[in-house]
Amino acid sequence: MLSLVTVPATVALLFLGGVDAFWRMNCGIIHTGRVDPLVNPGAVAAHAHTIVGGSNIGVNATFNTLLNSECTSCEIAADKSAYWTPILYYQYPNNTFLEVPHSGSVVYYLARGPNADKIIPYPKGFMILTGDKGARSYDNETMTWGNATYPGRPIADRISFVCLPDGPPLPEGRHMFNTTCANGMRAQIAFQSCWNGKELYKADNSHVAYLNDIDNGICPPDHPIQLPTLFIETLWAVAQVSGQTPQGRFVFSQGDPTGYGFHADFQNGWDSSVLAQAVRDCLVPDNFGQISYCPALQASQTNGYPFNCPERPSQIDEPVHGLLDHLPGCVEVTEGPEVAPASSMNCPASVPKPKIFSTKDSTPRPTAVPLPGQNFGLPQQKYLGCYNDSANSIRALNALQTTNYTAMTVEFCQNYCMQNGYRLSGLEYAQECHCDNQLNPTAISGSNQCTWNCGGTMTLGKGTQQFCGGLSVISIYNNTDPTFKETGDMSNTAGNAQPYQDAAPFASNYKGCYSDNQPAGRALTGAFTQTSYNMTLEYCANFCTQGNNGLGFQYYGLEFASQCWCGNAIANGNTLLTPTSSPNNYTCSQRCPRAGAEICGGPSVLSVYNNPRYVPPVNKKSIGKYQSKQCLLDPNSGGRTLQGASMTDPKLTEESCVKFCLGKRFHYAGMEYGTECYCGDTILRNIGGQQVTCDESRIMTCGGDNREYCGGPGFMSLYYSATL
Incomplete structure (x- = not known):
């Protein structure tokens, strides 16, 4: 019997230092535009946001519509909440604005303070906003609630920025203190964790309050119920913006060039039972934030992120991407330090008033997931499991392959391999089909990350979806039809087809x-x-x-x-x-x-x-009066380490070199590069000459006798005689 699940997405992981009890998840972008159902429900918002999470986010989004989203751009499918922050732009001196690239956000759920074990999950319909879009300077007077034991802290500390340069890390700042960041600039913001237990949302956010230490401590008496502390990170690739000049600057979409006005919103869309179990079992233990430690979350985890749930078209008929003549909504850039006035959205007549496109809320689509050993797809096709794989030619199946995103399904791949005479078929990256008659012995099964929806079932947009492998993992099926004949060919790059053979065992040598x-x-x-x-x-x-x-x-x-x-x-x-x-x-x-x-x-x-016929050369222990002294390093950084006399002979042997040095009355004889001979009475150790064991991986045979060794690159085979 097949299980039916619904599926989501992922983005690059970031680490929040000093956090012990938490989980984190990665989220890709799901929507971009002037959408804010908290502040401007049913209308065009004052400024533009980047939104991650449930695919049903829109101006009229509710808990129920989010929960009913077809998918989520976060890596835990059970979370169809929406999270949003302002868009970052670069303002050029000519007053045009370029969107700064980023790939989404990382969302942390934290458990902090002495009452962390009493944290409850977010109730259905809960919404919250943190930050002040109008702030343009640091407010050190407005404090969180506190007492003698748990003192308050400036609420402005809810925001921090991190510049990631090509060098030593820089300390955090409370504004965009440095935007010359080779590895990106990261904005971080903490939400209120304390609830009054009454309203699910109030426009002035009075239904919630911060812990006394923002992301740690205790709740004030009038907001006694502690919720998980949300913490969001967004990393912008500021170094990728071309044409930056000293006169240009980075500006958030609400017209903020400082960063003090950074803010974020959250609208709950969690599967309540999953969130409750995760809060109860996974939030407080020190699991290093890893979802794999939490069965309630791991059950719907996928790394297929924006692929399974890509960005939706904007609901607002207005450009927000690329190079713009003005900020969306014609928002004016205000530097402060005074609090910025509310955006007037008074665009000139040449800028049309944006429309709100009518959208139809989606519903979840089930995904058929076979268990290993079950038949799935075409008749007599047995699912073997999810195996490790690689695009670097280390393939689990490596005889034949094809790619077709719009048509790829399990049946498509199985049929393709059968028609080409291959018993095994495998699907990867939602669009690749691989065939073979032999499973590579290096392939290892047991991965749970074959969670990318098949391209063919996604483009059809209806019915049950299928999994087609994932990132470096492949879903493999075996044709168990006893009448099937393996006739597949392996074709090399030159196009010369050969009968397929199973991998031969390694020889005894x-x-x-x-x-x-x-x-x-x-x-x-x-x-x-x-x-x-x-x-x-x-x-x-x-x-x-x-x-x-x-x-x-x-x-x-x-x-x-x-x-x-x-x-x-x-x-x-x-x-x-x-x-x-x-x-x-x-x-x-x-x-x-x-x-x-x-x-x-x-x-x-x-x-x-x-090589079973190999007879190794030897370094003779003695040649006449001369005794072997192993090898001598000869870096040649200040001349040779033996500088008495030298010769080069393409037919050099150990004996001929020793005889040459003896004839010159030198105590040392050294052979190098197979054909060079050096003599001396003193080893010049000040230029690197050291006696060492010969490096067999670099030693060379003598030009005149390949049964003897004559040094190698940068070292000599050394002989010495005390008497001459």
């Missing part, structure tokens, strides 16, 4: 999957070749075992399905990976283009094999 291209450098550095269409394990093995002057290399490895690397050691910093230790489970899983059954590494991961 397989050493493992190693990280590559780390800061320390490549894992194998001896030799390299690349072919986009012909790479196989045999191709790479032959290249590496025949190289190095016929001696071969100890290891060969494959990467990106097209690269072959050779070496005698695995460089430090590159490690053996397992599905749990590798980032995002990136392991060796790409098929070789010329041999689809074979695995040829993956992005920045290397399938490493031993």
Whole structure:
């Protein structure tokens, strides 16, 4: 039996320092315009807002209409509340205004103070506004209620701004103190937490009051009921505004260039039973704000945010996006420090009076969600589950794929894979369909984030929706029809179709999957070749075992399905990976283009094999009177560390170098780069010369004998004799 749920959205997470008992959720933009059902119900609002939350937000929104929204742009589907703040614009010297980009808000529900365990959920129909749109300076006189034990605090402290520069963090400010913020400017605002228990909303907000310390402390006696403390963050990409000049400035849509007039509104649209359970079980415990710790919230959590519930067309017939000739509503910019007068909205005759578009409130649409093991979609298609996946070619299914947003459904994908001879079908990013006859062994099931609505069911706009995977997760189905014949082809980039094969097991000389291209450098550095269409394990093995002057290399490895690397050691910093230790489970899983059954590494991961015929060169312990002293670093930053004599010979051997230095009557002999010989009586340690164990990943064989080592880049194979 299929379960039916309704679904929502997400945005980038931000962290509020010093908060212990809370949860937070991310919200994308759902509506932009002069809509404010608290202050201007049924009418055009005085200034424009960015709104996140329930899709039914509008000038006539109520608790019931919000609750009945088709979707919410917040990541918890059970919350169809609406939250809004003014829009931020950049004012150019010619008095045009450009909307500053941002992606939504992060909403925190906090539990603070000695009575936090007595917090009750918001009642149905509850609405609240915080901040003063007319403020243009800091008010240090109007205080919260307080007493000797819990002193009051300036109410203006409900607002704060954070500038995120490319460097050390800056302290918070109570206004837009700095807008040169490479990583964005964040506005933060706290709501009133104390309720009189009577009115659900009053225009002067007298039905609510702040805790004595704004977001902490106790409630005043005339507002004794404590509610969750709402805290909203909005991050604007101020650095993305082009053409900024010293004469320009950032301005909020109510005509505020200071930030003191920042404000926010909340209209409750929660599923009451979910909110009550979350407040009771999840608000007070220290869960680091993570929704995953709260079953009541996690049950409807999704990361499909603006995708599942994108921004709706504005209800007000008036431009608010892009470059504008004036602020929406022709609001005048007022600097203060006096309180700004109410917006007159007296636009010139050339600016038409905006209309309010008639909108029809939506209703929730159910989403059919199969459980693993259930049949779903076309006949005999069994749902296997939600698996990890990646767009970086580490695919759970990687034989064939297609993309079609407007038509993508579970049935569409299943049929596409069947017609091409593939038993397995998988859906991802709401619009991608992937096929294969073999599930990649690196794929791990059990994710609960296959929550993106299928593009085809969304564009139809009616009926039951389906899930089509999600962000780097894929919904996979198996065709269990016993008469189905797997005839799928794997086609490489050159277009040469080959019969499909299951992934072959790794050979007995397989050493493992190693990280590559780390800061320390490549894992194998001896030799390299690349072919986009012909790479196989045999191709790479032959290249590496025949190289190095016929001696071969100890290891060969494959990467990106097209690269072959050779070496005698695995460089430090590159490690053996397992599905749990590798980032995002990136392991060796790409098929070789010329041999689809074979695995040829993956992005920045290397399938490493031993060369079974490899006979390693040796550093001789002694050559005549000269004894091996391992290796000598030779950075060459101030000349060579051995400066007595030198020669270069393409047929250099350890013996020929020692003989050369002995003939010059030097105690030290050193070989470098395979063909260079250096002599001396003193090691110049002041320019970096240090005796170390030879780095096998970089050591080179001698030009005249590949069974011997002759140093390498930046270090010498060192020999010493006390007597000559």
